Amino acid sequence: MTTNQLTLKREIGCDGIGLHTGKKVNLTIKPAEPDSGICFLRVDLPGIPVIEAKNTQVVATQLATSLGYNGHRISTVEHLMAALSGLGIDNAAIELNAPEVPIMDGSAYPFVEMIRSAGVENQQKPKKYLAIKRTIEVRENGSKITLLPGEDFKISFTIDYDHPLMQNQSLTVVVGDETFINEIGRARTFGFLEEVENLKKNGFAKGGSLENAIVIDRSGVLNGDGLRFEDEFVRHKILDLIGDLFLVGMPIQGHIVAHKSGHTLHQAAVRALLSDPGNFEVITPMNGHCLHA
Numbered sequence: 001m002t003t004n005q006l007t008l009k010r011e012i013g014c015d016g017i018g019l020h021t022g023k024k025v026n027l028t029i030k031p032a033e034p035d036s037g038i039c040f041l042r043v044d045l046p047g048i049p050v051i052e053a054k055n056t057q058v059v060a061t062q063l064a065t066s067l068g069y070n071g072h073r074i075s076t077v078e079h080l081m082a083a084l085s086g087l088g089i090d091n092a093a094i095e096l097n098a099p100e101v102p103i104m105d106g107s108a109y110p111f112v113e114m115i116r117s118a119g120v121e122n123q124q125k126p127k128k129y130l131a132i133k134r135t136i137e138v139r140e141n142g143s144k145i146t147l148l149p150g151e152d153f154k155i156s157f158t159i160d161y162d163h164p165l166m167q168n169q170s171l172t173v174v175v176g177d178e179t180f181i182n183e184i185g186r187a188r189t190f191g192f193l194e195e196v197e198n199l200k201k202n203g204f205a206k207g208g209s210l211e212n213a214i215v216i217d218r219s220g221v222l223n224g225d226g227l228r229f230e231d232e233f234v235r236h237k238i239l240d241l242i243g244d245l246f247l248v249g250m251p252i253q254g255h256i257v258a259h260k261s262g263h264t265l266h267q268a269a270v271r272a273l274l275s276d277p278g279n280f281e282v283i284t285p286m287n288g289h290c291l292h293a
Contacts, residue, residue, distance in 0.1 A: 002088050002127050002285070003126065003127060003285050004122050004123055004124065004125065004126060004127055005034050005035070005090040005091060005123040005125045005126070005127050005128075006087075006088050006089050006090050006091070006120050006121065006122060006123065006127075007031045007032055007033075007034075007089060007090065007091040007092060007120075007121050007123055008029060008030070008031045008089065008092060008115060008118040008119065008120065008121065009031065009118055009119035009120065009121045010031065010118050010119065011028055011029060011030040011031065011118070012028070012029050012114045012115070012117060012118040013026065013027060013028035013029070013114075014026075014027055014102065014104070014110065014114060015027075015102070016102025016103060016104050017102060017103065017207040018075065018076065018098060018099070018100030018101070018102060018103065018206075018207050019064070019076055019100070019103035019106075019189075019205060019207050019208055019212065019213075020063065020064065020075060020076065020100060020204045020205055020206060020207065020208075021075070021098070021099060021100045021206060021207065022206030022207035023098045023099070023100065023207070024098065025096055025097060025098035025100060025101070025102050026096070026097050026098075027080075027094065027095070027096050027101065027102055028094070028095040028096075029092050029093070029094050029095075029114065029115070029118070030092065030093040030094075030095065031091070031092070031093075031121065032091035032092050032093045033091060034090075034091060034123045034124070034125035035091070035125060036091045036093075037052065037053065037054070037090070037091060037249055038052075038053035038081070038084060038089075038090075038091070038092050038094065038246075039051065039052050039053065039092075039093050039094065040052075040053060040067065040074045040077070040094045040095075040096060041093060041094065041095045041096070042072055042074070042096060042097075042099070043095045043096065043097050044096070044097040044098060045072060049069065049070060049072045050069070051067050051068065051069045051072060051073075051074050052067075052069070053067065053077065053081060053246070053247060053249075054247055054248075054249050055247040055248060055249075055267060055270045055271065055274065057069055057247075058247065058267050059073060060073075060075070061262075061263035061264040061266075061267055062263075062264075063199070063204060063205075063263075064076040064077075064078065064263065065077050065078045065081075065243070065244055065247070065263045065266075065267070073099050074096065074099065074100070074101065075099055075100040075101070076100050076101050076103065077101055077243065078239075078240050078243035078244055078263065079101070079103075079104070079106075079107065079108045079111065079189075079239065079240075079243060080094070080101050080108070080111050080243070081242075081243035081244070081246045081247065082108045082180075082184075082185070082239045082240070082242040082243030082246070083108040083109075083111035083112045083115060083180075083185065083243075084111075084115070084246065085175075085180075085242050085243065085245070085246035085251065086108065086112070086175065086177065086180030086181070086184065086185060086242060087112065087115050087116070087120065087177055087180065087181075088120070088127075088177060088251070089115065089120070090123075090127060090128075090250070091123070103189075103207060103208075103212045103213075104212065105188060105211065105212055106188035106189040106190075106212040106213045106214070107185060107186050107187055107188045107189070107236070107239070108180075108184075108185045108186075108239055108243070109185045109186045112180075112181060112185045126284040126285070127250075127251070127284060127285065128250045128251075128282055128283070128284050129250060129251050129252070129253045129282070129283050129284070129285070130248050130249075130250050130251070130252050130253065130273075130280050130281075130282055131149070131252075131253040131254065131280060131281045131282075131283050132147050132148065132149050132150070132252065132253065132254030132255075132273065132279070132280055133149055133278065133279060133280055133281050134149070134276075134278065134279045134280075135147065135148050135149070136269070136272050136273055136279060138265060138268045138269045138272050140264070140265055140268065142260060143259060143260040143261045143262070143265050144258070144259045144260070144261065144265075145256065145257070145258045145259075145261050145265055145266070145268075145269040146256070146257040146258075147254060147255075147256055147269060147272075147273055148254055148255040148256070148257065149254055149255070150253065150254045150255035151253070152174045152175075152253070152255075153174065153175045153176075153251060153252055153253060153254070154172065154173070154174045154175070154254075154255040154256070155172070155173055155175060155238050155241060155242070155255075155256050155257075155258070156170070156171070156172040156255070156256070156257045156258070157170065157171055157172075157234055157237050157238045157241065157257075157258045157259075157261075158170040158234070158258070158259045158260065159233060159234050159237055159260060160260060161233075163192075163216060163218075165216065165220065165221070165233070166216075166233050166234075169231050169233060169234040170234065171231060171234045171235060171238065173238060175242060180242070183235065184235055184238055184239050184242070185239065186228050186229075187228065187229060187232045187233075187235035187236035187238075187239050188212075188213060188214050188228065188232065188236060189212075189213050189214070189236055190213060190214035190215070190216060190232075190233055190236060191205070191208070191213055191214075191215060191216070192215075192216050192217070193215055193216065193217040193222065194217070196208060196213075196215060210222060210223050210224070214227065214232065214233075237258070237261075240262075240263065240266070241256065241258055241261070241266055244263055244266035244267060244270070245266065245269075245270065247267070247270060248270055248273070248274065250282070253283070256269075
């Protein structure tokens with residue numbers, strides 16, 4: 001368990017396109033003060049509105065997680081949030097000149113490389129963790145998430161799609177820097193060819209391509225380079241869940257068991273967790289012990 005809060009040593013940026021909007025976007029991640037959390041800034045809009053990366057700002061969960069405040073939005077935040085969570089970054093200011101985070105290669109790894117190249121700075125404020133104290137379960141249409149108390153941040157995920165490559169695929173990981181970098185961060189988003197074509201007809205996935213997503217038809221994977229992991233699909237679902245859970249505003253301590261869940265159920269689980277102060281405890285590690293924050 002990391003003791004102090006972390007931010008970046010210097011700002012770092014990239015260019016890309018939004019998966020759903022297809023719009024070009026420049027993104028810059030800057031260091032931020034202790035206890036400021038993760039914030040998005042729309043530098044293309046008058047007054048540069050700030051949107052906090054918190055569950056209370058979630059305005060949409062269809063196909064991606066979108067945040068909003070006063071009518072301003074930032075879409076598809078989950079991969080960047082997963083990278084920040086996976087590398088333990090507590091405080092950062094993220095500037096964008098478009099309404100969607102760039103999709104990059106469809107994984108969180110380009111953001112991981114950006115953060116690592118910028119370097120991580122130890123801040124002189126104790127890190128806060130949200131420790132799950134009670135078992136919570138949310139269900140919807142055959143999907144389920146169970147939140148359990150635990151000593152680590154552990155995720156168990158099962159998917160079961162009607163496709164031979166994705167039937168009953170399961171994985172459990174204890175999430176930490178090295179685990180995220182080596183086992184989760186490189187897993188890409190995916191979709192079925194017939195669904196991608198339909199999404200584009202309905203105004204989604206305008207920026208989608210084989211360069212930023214795994215595309216599957218009934219014969220298999222259409223990407224020339226194949227899969228990065230044999231079970232890349234469930235690994236990416238874990239990646240999405242890590243990013244969505246980080247919208248509680250701090251790292252989580254506990255075991256999350258997910259079955260066929262997506263962004264909507266992830267946020268339902270977060271709301272259920274935060275709905276009762278008895279469900280959790282905010283703790284901070286100090287001299288090897290966990291004290292009340």
